[in-house]
């Protein structure tokens with residue numbers, strides 16, 4: 003038992019300008035646990051990830067990381083606190099080779115190039131085989147691996163994953179989600195947004211349905227699954 007949840011949102015409110023999108027969302031992600039955040043388009047899932055990673059400042063409520071109140075902390079400070087979000091658009095340099103991408107990341111977490119390469123290639127041998135290839139010419143799945151390897155350099159406590167299956171073939175998606183499970187077993191708290199609800203439920207320990215900026219259901223995948231179609235069709239479960 004750890005004393006604190008890795009990530010805790012308490013009655014969190016957030017939005018854009020004067021428009022509130024999240025109207026008081028509470029959720030907890032424990033270490034070594036995968037929580038799937040589901041819900042229809044426009045429910046506020048990405049907004050929640052943006053707020054949790056410090057890209058957006060909460061309008062109200064509390065954001066706790068490892069039991070520490072971090073409201074108002076910017077993305078760099080939250081990264082320092084162990085919150086890592088795989089950037090939208092994968093955040094890699096397509097016109098650089100895999101090895102050059104890794105070189106750009108030296109210094110992240112105080113690591114030097116040999117350590118960056120060692121860590122990356124031991125977890126993703128396929129990237130080692132492609133170290134001289136331009137990142138942008140790799141398959142979508144390989145690019146996603148490269149993006150994830152960056153996040154893992156900092157030994158994150160909390161990993162935020164936004165639609166990592168976007169545009170990828172089913173077999174690759176299965177590989178990526180196997181990796182997600184492994185990362186959870188290593189102790190990382192994972193909050194994931196996934197367009198394919200069944201894929202997310204298959205890997206998650208718990209699931210939350212968000213609709214119109216509010217949590218409408220939460221529970222185990224089995225408990226949440228039966229309310230999915232109502233949530234996606236009507237915005238309320």
Ligand code: ATP
Pocket residue numbers: 018023041042043044045046047048049050
């Ligand atoms: P999807 O599944 O379609 O990605 P989502 O659940 O991730 O949806 P958000 O992207 O968080 O939903 O959007 C929630 C609401 O916030 C929507 O009404 C959207 O139009 C609005 N919104 C999102 N980004 C911005 C922005 N930069 N400026 C203003 N409004 C925004």
